[in-house]
Amino acid sequence: MNSVYYIEPTEKTPLVILDPDKKKFEIIGVSVPQDGRDFYQPVLDWLKEYNEHPLELTEFVFNLDYFNISSSKMILFVLYKLQELQQKGKQVKIKWFYNDDDLFEVGQDYEYISKLDFVFIKTSKEYLVA
Numbered sequence: 001m002n003s004v005y006y007i008e009p010t011e012k013t014p015l016v017i018l019d020p021d022k023k024k025f026e027i028i029g030v031s032v033p034q035d036g037r038d039f040y041q042p043v044l045d046w047l048k049e050y051n052e053h054p055l056e057l058t059e060f061v062f063n064l065d066y067f068n069i070s071s072s073k074m075i076l077f078v079l080y081k082l083q084e085l086q087q088k089g090k091q092v093k094i095k096w097f098y099n100d101d102d103l104f105e106v107g108q109d110y111e112y113i114s115k116l117d118f119v120f121i122k123t124s125k126e127y128l129v130a
Contacts, residue, residue: 005046013039014064018046020054026061027078036070040078047081054090058082062107063097063123072106079114086116094118 005018014029033039060082067075079094086092096107096118104120111118 005043016043018043018050020050023055023057023059025058026063027075028061028063030065031067031071031075033068033071036068036072036074040071040074044074044077044081047078051081051084051088054085054088057091057093058085059093059095061095061097063095064103065099076110076113079110079116083114083116092116095121097121097123099123 004021005016007013007016009015009029012030012032012034014027014031017024017026017028019025027043031039060078062075064075082092082094094111094114094116096110098104098107098120099122104122107118107120110116
């Protein structure tokens with residue numbers, strides 16, 4: 001089984017948790033790194049290794065408030081790695097959290113392109129007013 005892959009969030013990069021023992025696969029926060037490939041390549045490498053000995057069900061959470069174009073492309077590559085699992089007969093479920101119509105539509109596009117099962121979960125933008 002893979003080791004745990006964990007990246008602390010920053011102002012420009014999301015929290016990433018890839019932990020098969022806890023069945024926790026999550027990308028959460030904001031993803032606007034200068035170079036999406038630099039940030040996401042280790043995630044793709046980890047998933048490539050994970051695909052050799054995956055769980056029967058991989059439930060992957062995307063809870064991104066915002067992401068840039070280079071992240072968008074790399075998220076699609078993450079979905080393609082997950083699609084490989086499905087093609088091997090494993091179950092893959094994507095939980096796509098969104099807080100506005102744009103993120104919902106992007107999620108729908110990803111679902112169509114990847115042919116993975118998405119569950120869409122609406123969140124709210126709550127701001128504290130002083």
